[in-house]
Amino acid sequence: MLPAMLPRHPVLDPAAAYPKIVTLRAALAAKDWPACREVLDAAEPVERTLLLRACADRAGIEEHLREVRAADPADGAAAVLLAQRLIADGWAARHTGGLLAARLAEAEPILIAAAARTPDDPAVWTARLTSARGLGLGVCEGRRRYDRLAEIDPHHLPGQSELVQQLTPRWGGTWADALAFARERAAAAPLGALNAVLVAEAHLEQALGEGGGTAAGARRHLAAPSVLAELSEAAAHSIQHPQFRRTHGWVQVLNTFAMAFCLAGEPHTARQMFEALDGLGSEYPWHYLGESAAGVIRSYRIRTAFARGGSS
Amino acid sequence: MIRQLEVDGVPTLLAPVSGPMHAGLVFRVGLADETPARRGITHLVEHLVLPGPAQVSSHLNSRTGIEHTYFHVQGSAERITGFLAEVCAALRRLPVDRLDGEKEILRSEAEGRVSDPLPMRRHGARDFGMPSYPEWGLDGLAAEHLHEWIARYFTRDNAALWVAGDELPEGLALDLPDGARQPAPAPSSALAQTPAAFTGAGERAAWDTVVRREARAAVFANVLERQLDRDLCRRSAIAAAVRTEYQPRAARTARITAFAEPLAGHRDAALGGLVDALAALQAGRVEADDVTTVVELTCDGLREAEERGGRLPGQAFNVLAGLSVRGLDDAIAEVRAVTAAEVAEVATAAYGAGLLMTPAGTHAGWAGYPVTPAESVPVSAGRVRRARGDRKLRLVHGDEGVSVVAGETVRTVRYDACAALLAWPDGARELIGDDGITVRVEPTLFRDGAVVTAEIDAHVPAAHRITMPAREPGSIPAPRRRLWAGTLVRPD
Numbered sequence: 001m002l003p004a005m006l007p008r009h010p011v012l013d014p015a016a017a018y019p020k021i022v023t024l025r026a027a028l029a030a031k032d033w034p035a036c037r038e039v040l041d042a043a044e045p046v047e048r049t050l051l052l053r054a055c056a057d058r059a060g061i062e063e064h065l066r067e068v069r070a071a072d073p074a075d076g077a078a079a080v081l082l083a084q085r086l087i088a089d090g091w092a093a094r095h096t097g098g099l100l101a102a103r104l105a106e107a108e109p110i111l112i113a114a115a116a117r118t119p120d121d122p123a124v125w126t127a128r129l130t131s132a133r134g135l136g137l138g139v140c141e142g143r144r145r146y147d148r149l150a151e152i153d154p155h156h157l158p159g160q161s162e163l164v165q166q167l168t169p170r171w172g173g174t175w176a177d178a179l180a181f182a183r184e185r186a187a188a189a190p191l192g193a194l195n196a197v198l199v200a201e202a203h204l205e206q207a208l209g210e211g212g213g214t215a216a217g218a219r220r221h222l223a224a225p226s227v228l229a230e231l232s233e234a235a236a237h238s239i240q241h242p243q244f245r246r247t248h249g250w251v252q253v254l255n256t257f258a259m260a261f262c263l264a265g266e267p268h269t270a271r272q273m274f275e276a277l278d279g280l281g282s283e284y285p286w287h288y289l290g291e292s293a294a295g296v297i298r299s300y301r302i303r304t305a306f307a308r309g310g311s312s
Numbered sequence: 313m314i315r316q317l318e319v320d321g322v323p324t325l326l327a328p329v330s331g332p333m334h335a336g337l338v339f340r341v342g343l344a345d346e347t348p349a350r351r352g353i354t355h356l357v358e359h360l361v362l363p364g365p366a367q368v369s370s371h372l373n374s375r376t377g378i379e380h381t382y383f384h385v386q387g388s389a390e391r392i393t394g395f396l397a398e399v400c401a402a403l404r405r406l407p408v409d410r411l412d413g414e415k416e417i418l419r420s421e422a423e424g425r426v427s428d429p430l431p432m433r434r435h436g437a438r439d440f441g442m443p444s445y446p447e448w449g450l451d452g453l454a455a456e457h458l459h460e461w462i463a464r465y466f467t468r469d470n471a472a473l474w475v476a477g478d479e480l481p482e483g484l485a486l487d488l489p490d491g492a493r494q495p496a497p498a499p500s501s502a503l504a505q506t507p508a509a510f511t512g513a514g515e516r517a518a519w520d521t522v523v524r525r526e527a528r529a530a531v532f533a534n535v536l537e538r539q540l541d542r543d544l545c546r547r548s549a550i551a552a553a554v555r556t557e558y559q560p561r562a563a564r565t566a567r568i569t570a571f572a573e574p575l576a577g578h579r580d581a582a583l584g585g586l587v588d589a590l591a592a593l594q595a596g597r598v599e600a601d602d603v604t605t606v607v608e609l610t611c612d613g614l615r616e617a618e619e620r621g622g623r624l625p626g627q628a629f630n631v632l633a634g635l636s637v638r639g640l641d642d643a644i645a646e647v648r649a650v651t652a653a654e655v656a657e658v659a660t661a662a663y664g665a666g667l668l669m670t671p672a673g674t675h676a677g678w679a680g681y682p683v684t685p686a687e688s689v690p691v692s693a694g695r696v697r698r699a700r701g702d703r704k705l706r707l708v709h710g711d712e713g714v715s716v717v718a719g720e721t722v723r724t725v726r727y728d729a730c731a732a733l734l735a736w737p738d739g740a741r742e743l744i745g746d747d748g749i750t751v752r753v754e755p756t757l758f759r760d761g762a763v764v765t766a767e768i769d770a771h772v773p774a775a776h777r778i779t780m781p782a783r784e785p786g787s788i789p790a791p792r793r794r795l796w797a798g799t800l801v802r803p804d
Contacts, residue, residue, distance in 0.1 A: 109680035116591035132584075135678045140550070140581035147548040 010281035010297040014054050017251045017280050020047070021054045028055055031064045033078070040077050047248035049123040049158045052077065056084035069110070076121040079114035083107040083127050087134065104134045115148075122156045125149035129162035139173050142166035157195050157249060160185050164198055168205050175206045186234055192243025196234040197253040200260040201285070203227055207263065208288050215263055215289055222264035231260050232269075239273070252282040255297070259285050262300045267307030274301050314627060314637055320486040323631045324473040329621040333477035334386035336625055337396055337486070340562075340632040341465035342379045343442045344497050348732035348744060349778050352418060352447025353461050354381055359414040360458070361402040361466075378443060379496045379562055380629055389481030396473075400487045403466050408455040415450050422447055430520045430569065433510055433684060434667050436502035436748040437731035440567075444748075448732070448778045467491025472628040476621025496562040496633065502685065502747040507590075509668040509681035517582045518571035518669040519590065521662040525566040527610075527646040532658040533558035533568045534606040535598060536589070543585045544572050550581045560626070562633035568662060579671035586668070587679045594663040596656035603652040610647045614640060685749055688724035690715040697764070699757045701792035707753065709764050711771070714743055714751050725751045733772040736780045738788050739765045743772070754789045 015021040020039055027035035040048050055061070065082040068075060090103025108131050114124045128145045132138075142163060149159040164182055167173035182198035189195035203222060211217020221227060235257050238244060258273035286293035317324040322337075341354055355376040362374045362383065371386040372395065385395040427444055435441030468488040475481070499522070512518065523529045537556040544551035551572040559567045574582035617623045618640045627637045667684070670676050677683065694710025708715040713726035725743035734742040739755040739762055753768065755761025769777075 105678065105680070108678050112587065112591045112679055113595070115588055116595040116597060119592070119597075137584060137678065138580040140578045141584040144548050144550060144581040144584055151547065 009279065010294045010301070011279055012281045012283055012294055014050075014251065014282070018051075018054070018248060020051060024051055024055055025058065028058055028061050028064075033064070033068050037075075037077060044248065045122050045153055046157055048077075049126050049156070050248050052080045052123050052127075053084055053158070055081060056088040058085070059089070061085055073113065074117045076114050076118035076124055079110050080121070080123045080127050083110045083114075083131065086110075087127070087130055091134070100134065104131055107131055108135060119148070120152050122149055122153045122159065125152070126156065126159040126162060129159055129166065133162070133166050133171050136172075139166060139171070139177070142171075155185070155189050155193060155195055157197070160195065160198055161201060164201050164205070168202075168209065170205075170209065175202075175209070178202045178205065183230075186237065189237075190243075191237060192241040192245065194238055194247065194249055194253045196238035197256050199234040200231055200256050203231060204256065204260050204263075204285050204288075213288065218263045219265060222260060228264050228266065231257070231264060235261075235269070239276075251277065251280045252284055255280075255282040256285055259289075259300070262304065267304040270300070271304040271307060274304060314624070314639060316631075316637060317480065319473055319480065319484055320488070321468045322471045322473050322486050322488070323628075324475065324480070325624055325627055325631065325637065326475045326477070326480060327618075327621055327624060328478050329476040330619045331621075332386055333389065333392065333475075333481075334384065334621060335392045335396065335473065335475040335477075335481075336382050336384040336628070337399060338380050338382035338472050338474075338625065338628050338632065339466050340379065340470050340494055340496065341381050341461075342377045344378050344439045345465065345494070346442050346449070347776075348437055348442075348445055348448055349452065349776050350449040350457070350461075351442060351445050352449045353453055353457065354465075355418060355447065356411075356414060356450065356453060357381075357406075357458055357461060357466065358383075359418060360406055360408075360410055361399055378440065378559075380632070382625065389477070392475070393481045393484050396484065396486060400485075403462055403488065406455065406458055406462065408458070411453075411455065411458075415453075418447060418450060426514070428518075429510075429512060430518060430667060430669055432502075432748045433669075434503060434520065434522075435500050436746050437744045438500050438746055439497040440499040440561075441502065441748060448734075451779060463489065463491065465491075465494055470494050470632070472631045474621070474624035474628045476624055493632075498563060499561070499565070500746070503667065504684065504686045505682060506664060507666040507668065507681055508684035509670060509676040509679075510684050511672065511675055512669040513672055515574055515579060515671050516571055516669070517574065517579070517586045517671050518569065519586060519666055520567060520569040521666045522565050522567050523658055523662050523665065525560045525564045527643075528650045528654045529566050529568065529658050529662075530558045530560075531603060531606050531610060531647065531650045532598075532655045532662065533570075534610070535602045535655055536568070536570055536593070536659075538602045538606070539589055539592070539599070540570060540572060540586070543589055544582060548581065548585070550574060550578045550585055560629075562629065562635075564635075574671065579674055583670050583674050583676065587676060590663055590666060590668070593659035596660050598652050598656045598659055600652040603650065603655050607647055607650055611644050614643055614647065685747065688715065688722045688749060690717065690722050691724055691726070697758045697760075699791065700759060702757070705757065707758060707764065709753075709767060713771075714753060714764075714768065716751050716753070723749055723751050725749060727771045730772055730776065733768065733777045734780050735769070735777055737782045740783075740788070741765055741768050743768065757789060757791055 024036055024039045040051060043051055062085055065078050068078040086103040086107040090100035093099040111124060111128045111131055125145055125148050129142060132142050132145055146163045149156055164178050167178035167181055179202045182202035186196040186199050207218035207221035210221055239254055239257060254273045254277050258270045261270035281294060281297045283293045286296045290296040314325050314327045317326055346353055358374050358376045358381055374383045383399045385392050429444050432441040432444030467490060469491045470493050533556045540554040544554050552575050553573045556570040572582045572586055630637060668676055668681055691708050691710055691712040693712060694708045697707045699705035704719045706717040713724060715722055715724040725745040729746040730743055731746045732744040741753045743751045753764055755765050
């Protein structure tokens with residue numbers, strides 16, 4: 001049977017799903033910090049953290065943000081955005097000797113100062129989880145920073161995803177640590193919340209890490225009945241639950257589940273997610289499978305579209 | 313109420329107490345007056361003066377501190393009179409027959425001691441940096457050195473007495489030699505800038521600072537301890553213990569130290585938590601509740617100390633420093649007046665003067681702390697010797713001093729700023745600069761290394777020389793051999 005309609009070309013820009021990003025980018029481009037703050041201050045905590053991260057790809061905003069900070073050192077949003085911008089810039093050039101280290105060395109003191117002045121800002125601690133990883137400060141320091149975040153918001157998904165990364169062997173942890181944390185935070189989250197995606201993230205990381213980074217290699221781990229059962233339970237707990245709402249972050253969450261089910265050999269389940277996404281994609285986690293995340297999404301979407309069986 | 317009296321020319325403080333009577337005789341001398349080659353001399357005098365081991369009990373004690381050395385006794389008026397007479401008599405006729413025995417006792421006392429490198433990094437190998445150094449002087453100290461030391465420091469004019477009791481014991485006499493008041497040395501600095509950081513040798517993360525000596529600074533030290541306890545012990549299980557200490561100095565400054573003993577595998581988190589706590593200080597973030605609690609506890613502590621006579625030693629130290637004696641009411645009023653805003657001001661100043669010691673294997677460069685000590689300047693005129701088998705190691709030596717260049721790092725000790733020379737029988741030498749920087753010369757690693765040893769020996773005065781015990785042959789470094797394995801061993 002042919003799919004009901006031809007899918008759109010995947011759109012990776014998060015602004016496609018979240019119009020506030022468009023407003024924020026425009027205000028940043030106009031160097032209108034009060035307008036930026038208006039958007040940010042009105043946002044929910046997770047939304048605010050993700051808005052700040054979504055604008056980290058805007059080159060050339062650094063000078064303006066430094067001026068904003070100089071005028072008001074207690075402006076946590078400006079500190080986080082500047083630090084995220086520096087980290088993103090360094091990360092993009094991570095293969096250019098020393099640049100990442102130099103950017104992190106500039107970003108971290110900004111975040112230390114922000115944590116000292118506005119210790120209750122979850123976006124600060126989320127950014128500090130990223131910087132701790134880049135600086136190689138180890139699992140125990142990552143956990144300490146997460147503890148600070150959890151005191152403010154025990155369900156702050158962007159920071160939880162950062163800690164899952166930190167807890168993987170790549171950054172000094174173990175698969176068991178990463179999974180245990182993901183399971184624990186997934187179980188603690190309210191029904192319908194996005195947090196259960198942590199289980200899918202942890203399994204994807206392990207599957208790709210142990211499977212040589214290829215889809216075929218990853219399948220061995222993900223298709224195991226126990227893992228598949230866990231993925232299904234996580235989806236049922238979150239995106240398939242009646243109380244699920246398309247709150248900020250939902251696009252990446254659905255993409256993560258979609259990729260997990262694709263690689264686990266469950267195309268009919270993945271197809272439901274692609275249909276719900278209606279062409280909205282995300283870099284993570286598809287970038288693991290190829291240079292162009294959009295190309296990877298398209299090829300998997302086509303495969304699932306023609307998949308037989310399943311519930312639809 | 314503290315009364316100010318005089319006993320045989322020694323300024324004396326008398327205050328009534330609720331418990332048993334006690335008294336202490338303090339001299340303005342301590343580790344800060346020593347040099348590396350005489351390190352341990354005050355402690356040795358203290359041990360020799362304290363009556364023999366048979367009499368030592370929990371009611372008798374003595375202590376060598378950084379700026380002060382005291383002898384303390386608790387008991388009846390007769391006991392106090394008798395003890396102080398014995399101390400004075402021993403200072404006049406030092407029981408030098410016990411010299412070797414007491415040296416041995418001091419050596420075994422030192423065995424369990426863990427060195428704190430913060431004083432040396434902050435002040436160098438002199439005055440307030442001396443607590444970081446081992447008692448290197450013990451081996452070379454003879455009776456004549458001790459007599460000189462006593463004549464200079466353990467005199468009537470450099471002493472103060474406190475008596476906790478209703479009145480001075482009858483017959484109390486202090487038969488001490490005449491001398492002169494010896495003010496405490498001014499603290500030197502070995503730090504090019506602060507805040508700064510260095511890597512320690514153990515698990516511990518530590519920090520110290522120097523601030524003005526005042527009630528708000530003492531309150532701050534305790535507020536910081538509460539903050540660290542919250543951050544490192546309660547909110548996350550990172551440290552087994554945290555502690556801060558407030559140490560007033562005669563020079564109207566105070567040293568504040570803080571340390572965190574990390575749980576196994578938590579060095580990075582202990583450092584991270586300490587860095588964050590210090591950043592909060594810089595931002596002047598102080599919990600008002602902490603300040604209120606600490607003020608209350610401090611006032612209670614002062615009242616309790618007053619009843620026991622526990623404030624008397626500090627007041628006697630003040631007398632020796634030419635400062636006025638403060639009554640309990642004044643002290644309490646000063647503490648009561650401390651506000652959270654004032655503590656925040658201290659916090660910011662404390663951060664600015666801070667020195668951070670990170671656990672072994674970690675550093676604080678990521679947090680923006682400059683490393684101390686900064687790079688040395690190599691000696692300008694001198695011969696350069698390359699190490700045998702190690703192209704990266706060079707020695708520059710001449711009339712100015714000695715530099716070791718190991719790869720990119722340069723360490724220099726100049727002879728005009730050389731605090732001590734450690735000399736091993738095998739020819740190895742270690743120069744210790746006034747700034748605490750050390751230069752180790754292993755002559756076995758250099759061609760004609762013995763020439764360098766002789767040159768160093770000729771430049772450093774004998775008084776600065778410390779003879780070290782012979783080393784096991786296995787621990788004397790040997791040049792790395794180049795292996796030409798490829799030409800000798802044929803692959804299978």
